Amino acid sequence: MPPQKASAALDADTIAAVATPHGRGGIGIIRVSGSSADRICRTVTHTETPAHREVRTATFHDMEGHPIDAGLVVFFEGPRSFTGEDVLELHGHGGAVVIDMVLAATLSAGARQARPGEFSERAFLNGKLDLTQAEAVADLIDGATQAAVRSAMRSLRGEFSERIDVLAESLRELRAYVEAAIDFPEDEVDFLGDGTVLRRLNELQQQLCDVADAARQGTMLTEGVTVVLAGAPNVGKSSLLNRLAGEERAIVTAVPGTTRDVLNADLELDGIPVRLIDTAGLHASNDPVEQEGIRRAEAEIAKSDLLLMIADATQPGSAGLIGVAEAVAGDEGTRILHVRNKIDLTSEPASEPTDPTDPTDATEEVVRISALTGAGIPALRARLTQALGLKSQDEGVFSARRRHLDALTAAAGELKEAIDAFERVGAGELLAEDLRRAHDLLGEITGRVSPDELLGDIFGRFCIGK
Structure with a gap:
């Protein structure tokens, strides 16, 4: 664990915050941490503070002595607590108003409102967690898969x-x-x-x-990956987005240029959160609206982790802005996977799935699919896994x-x-x-070598009750 660090706030302040999601629910929890937690408990409950890890029933009062709520009281004596300090938890009913009233009572009794992530920050500063473990708390809460x-x-x-x-x-x-x-x-x-x-x-x-x-x-796993679908107008980008997402997210018509803005859909690929981005068709145009759509498409390509270049199997190879898109991806180090769509209109066979865990099992440079019928989609998913470098999540992968x-x-x-x-x-x-x-x-x-601004940035992204 990192050495304990000096902090005036740790010595002087007792903090409090709502530790459960805002809104209507069965239970609402107020968390208090600091040297005044014992006194605040006695002030709010009008009873003695429970022993370490003992659970008691109590009535919560405001500063005028009026009852607010009734629930459970749990006390954790420092350093045997999450933050390493005395920690009080008041478990009441989960109404938005009543939980705010209980919080107000703890603040009136001497606590201050905790900053986002301050409980986890104190755990780090008191040597209860290192920085990767503290970040893992937020990752556990935010886990999308x-x-x-x-x-x-x-x-x-x-x-x-x-x-x-x-x-x-x-x-x-x-x-x-x-x-x-x-x-x-x-x-x-x-x-x-x-x-x-x-x-x-x-x-x-x-x-x-x-x-x-x-x-x-x-x-x-933690941040997900972004996959951009690009190509000339009417090559089936929106149809492919809908097929991979499993729902109708994009409008599909036979009219070229239907998609003029960026659309997205989220899916899970071997446990990895993937954001699919559908973009405007890439072509030369004098239309200001289409030009803006193409500019946005190129901006998304530059930020993507993988570019799916979609081509129409019924049409000869596209040129012009397609090469520009690939150049943008190449400049940013973005990987490119070529997809040949609409094979239901040709005599081409669909690509067969490869072993997604074997990077050498990918002999075809182009994946042949039909977004309309679903032919070749299993092969595309396997190639996506390979192109993104995804591995089995049973191999002890940790969040990072x-x-x-x-x-x-x-x-x-x-x-x-x-x-x-x-x-x-x-x-x-x-x-x-x-x-x-x-x-x-x-x-x-x-966190053994960490500037203060780094700590502020990390813990500032936490929810307030953590």
Whole structure:
């Protein structure tokens, strides 16, 4: 766990917030955390505070002593609580007005309104969670698929943190080894030149790549992926969107240019949340409305994770803006998958499904489908899985975020530079500095090295009651 950090708010403030969703419900919970939780409990309930983890019934009162609600009181004595502080929970009825009245009573008794994510932030600052575990709390709440929820729970249990900690400790040990060799150059054994350092560097780089690959899967689970459908007018983009989404999300007509704006549909692909984006047909046009639609299409292509280039099997290959779209995708590093639609109007056979977990089992460069009949759609789904790099979610994938992947990528870059420089000149001092930077980047993931603005950004995205 990260070392405890000084904070005036932790010493002085007791915070309170509604911990259940707003609106009408059977139960509403007020959570209070801080040194005044015991006193606030006695003030609001007019009874003694329960013992640690004891549940009691009580009546909740406002500051004038008028009864507001009746429910359950639970007290968690710090540090044996989620935040590491004294924590009070008042479980009442879930009406919007009554729960706000109970919250107002706790605020009048000395608490202040908690900021978004402040309970989890205090848990982090008090060493109850590291940063990846705190983020996993939000990921668990926001999980859009069952696979995303399971992966968030793995991170909350510390599986992601453990892999980062193992890497960080290996980097620290290697750095200590290198610095010892620098400090004692008179030793007869050439510690830096005996092959041990280079072997350990290569092992570390492989381990870092393995964790980064798992984090990439976790990032897709947490943040989802965006797939853009592009092509000339009337090639069947909207029909394909409807077919993949399983519902009529886009208007489909025989008139070219029916879609002029961006449409989207959400679906799940092997546990990954996928957002499909249908775009205006790409073609030369003097119509200002169509030009704006094409501009928006190119903007979506630039932001996408995968571009589906749709072609009409009954028409010769399209040119012009299709090449522009592929160029936009190429400039952004977006992967491209070519799809040949309307094979129900030709004699072409539909593509057969491949093994989505085998990246080598994808011999066809173009997927042949019919969005109208559904022919070839299983093959397209398999190719989507391959193109996005999705793997089985039974392999212990943990939830991750873009910042984790960026830090791992940067750390891998530091190790690559370290290996290249060491092979060229064998300078221990430069190697030790590269290892320090890689170690600090890993520390940013778990919060052992975290600037205040990063913490503010992370916890500011939480709901208020967490």
